[in-house]
Amino acid sequence: MYYGEKVCLRAYKEEDISIASKFVNDKELKKLLVTTIPFPMTYWEEEEWIKSQKSNNEGTYNFAIEDIETNKYIGGCGIQNVNWLARVATVGIMIGDKNYWGRGYGTDAMKVLINFIFNDMNINKIRLGTFSFNERAIKSYEKCGFKVEGVLKDEIFKDGKYYDEIIMSIFNNK
Numbered sequence: 136m137y138y139g140e141k142v143c144l145r146a147y148k149e150e151d152i153s154i155a156s157k158f159v160n161d162k163e164l165k166k167l168l169v170t171t172i173p174f175p176m177t178y179w180e181e182e183e184w185i186k187s188q189k190s191n192n193e194g195t196y197n198f199a200i201e202d203i204e205t206n207k208y209i210g211g212c213g214i215q216n217v218n219w220l221a222r223v224a225t226v227g228i229m230i231g232d233k234n235y236w237g238r239g240y241g242t243d244a245m246k247v248l249i250n251f252i253f254n255d256m257n258i259n260k261i262r263l264g265t266f267s268f269n270e271r272a273i274k275s276y277e278k279c280g281f282k283v284e285g286v287l288k289d290e291i292f293k294d295g296k297y298y299d300e301i302i303m304s305i306f307n308n309k
């Protein structure tokens with residue numbers, strides 16, 4: 136377990152499945168996340184996904200985010216891709232429990248993830264993508280030290296409209 140001030144990052148547990156499947160099917164949340172075609176996800180798909188999470192999958196790893204005061208599972212974050220030659224990791228985060236939005240829990244979780252990636256994985260650069268309309272996410276990432284690196288025009292299609300994707304990054308020791 137990796138601790139911040141408000142949250143810890145831990146491995147997924149079986150009891151997270153039903154809550155996680157509610158999170159991923161929430162319409163408001165779906166709008167904020169990179170999905171392909173947003174068909175509803177079944178409980179069994181979520182179960183399969185959680186059961187497929189492993190510690191030995193060459194760098195990609197998903198953590199459950201837990202509120203350390205209540206031990207409640209509130210979301211997830213993870214390393215989606217690692218380029219070991221250039222030492223670049225791509226990350227993502229989702230606080231699924233909306234009661235925790237805008238209260239610093241996601242920012243705290245991202246800080247823990249950044250520390251883990253720089254200090255335990257010896258990665259040089261962390262990058263992520265977010266949607267131009269997700270102001271809370273952009274502000275949260277800026278608070279963690281991420282800077283905008285580029286804009287991918289009309290990269291996202293949501294609710295009948297195209298949106299730009301903002302690419303942000305943070306470097307170790309820069």
Ligand SMILES: CC(C)(COP(=O)(O)OP(=O)(O)OC[C@H]1O[C@@H](n2cnc3c(N)ncnc32)[C@H](O)[C@@H]1OP(=O)(O)O)[C@@H](O)C(=O)NCCC(=O)NCCS
Nearest residue numbers: 167229230236237238239240241242265270271272274275
């Ligand atoms: C994005 C996310 C990780 C941010 O974490 P968080 O802990 O909620 O963020 P914070 O509470 O630290 O808020 C970040 C900043 O955004 C601001 N903010 C909060 N709600 C906002 C809103 N609705 N619109 C604009 N800004 C907002 C806050 O004022 C804060 O800045 P401040 O600390 O200077 O006041 C989290 O909200 C989340 O997971 N949301 C749902 C899924 C998602 O968007 N994932 C990211 C996909 S790229």
